[in-house]
Amino acid sequence: MTLHVYDHVTRSKKEFVPITPGKVGMYVCGLTVQDKPHVGHMFAFVACDMIRRYLEYLGYEVTHVQNFTDIDDKIINKAAEEGIEFREVADRNIELFYDYAAELNLQPAHHYPLATENIDGIINYIEKLIEKDHAYAVGSDVYFKVRSFKDYGQLSGRNVDDMITGTRVELDEKKLDVLDFALWKGAAAGEPSWESPWGAGRPGWHIECSVMSASILGDHFDFHGGGRDLLFPHHENERAQSCSCTGEKFVNYWLHNGLLFLGDKKMSKSDGNFFAMGEVLEKFRPEIIRFFLLNAHFRSQIDYSEDRLKEAESALDRLKRAAIKLQEMNQVAEKRDLTESEDVVLQAVTSYRNRFFAAMDDDFNSAGAIGALFSLSKELNQYYSSIGDNFPAMEIISDSVTFFTEGIEILGLWRGGFAEMAKSVSSDIPEEIIALAAERDKAREEKNWARADELRDELQKKGYLVEDSSAGTVVKHL
């Protein structure tokens, strides 16, 4: 099996063929930083991170670019509301993104270009579009001529004539055609602006992505990611600008992740229907959130709810226990010939690993891949109980460790990978609690059940849960 990726223009899965053998260029539409990132935003980046990790696992040298659009009307409005510079608004939200990215185990992109640091490039690009008669200036504004790009609408699946009859195309008398969109907007008094051949102004939305992707990845690259809601108009317009300017194909595979829903509506900054990432992180550990997001195919819509996240927590705990147990078994496994039934176990481990990679090869199906990790966990639990007090066979354990390690790393399910995940959780229990637990153990040894139960209650009141297992007493934070 080879990697197959869904392509939005042809609406079918195609075998992945890189433009340059061994290399991959990936551009991810980042945030317009007018506000705090929410879970839906981070989902897009988690999906792209998983994709990048898999491509790197396959041996590709990936160049990963994620922009920040740090100037636009909403940022300006926000700054005006608060009476501060637009720069402050942009920077504080960019910082939040970096914090959350680290928590969610995102590998840093190789480049994080800013729109405001690419103004010269943007101006040059617009000039080129005007030269080629794909754009025109009206006063201090510049517009893109939508009808000059014959493939306009191909990506999002609409045709320009239908769009005119559409109900919500706004009328703007400055434009030659209602479909045209702004490449450059003249600044009103007091607005942040940059000098240009058309007067002081700022870039329109869309153009920055065409410019920044090309400047780092070239005119034609492999993957372009972003939320499904960017398909139109953002990506359609971006594609129109880029293809018109270069005359080349722009992107080979568009990766549009499904949207996160809250209640029965899309999470969205503009209508306030969202959970800020910070709020969610207060309630759930970041690896739970990441697991939750990757436990469905990235192109499908996900409903956000705390119940779903709690389920994800239980599920991930199961996987963590499997990792811990596997690591323990790895210490004691012995090199020997396999019994007949162990041969069957080994084959099963191999088949789950194959299933994992078949799923990932099928348009990065992380949900199917996670399923294979659970199957492995169950198989191993059954195996441990089947061997009783005997030591497990090295061959089975080492294959399992290899697979588990790869799986966790590719999906990025745990910061620090398998090794960190397989560490048991006994950290930061205060002395006092440990002493109480020890006292209770002593009471139990003496079969003083009344005293033991009393101590258990006391520990519970202090917020700790006691679990008696064959391996010893475990105290957990509630």
Place this chain on the structure above:
RNA sequence: GGCGGCAUAGCCAAGUGGUAAGGCGACGGUCUGCAAAAUCGUUAUUUCCCCAGUUCGAGUCUGGGUGCCGCCUCCA
């Protein structure tokens, strides 16, 4: 109105024409002083929204319904 997507167990969710992954929950067993935790087992075989069709064979392909949803305005 135009374009597109989805419909699989109580819930979430994979599924490449050939015996329906996986998780959560529930129930039962094992372990345990009792619990808890863990673990094992069971949990769609008159069945993959409905109706036709293609096929030796359809959750998977085709046609027609029905029901949800998204985009067409700023949006990850």
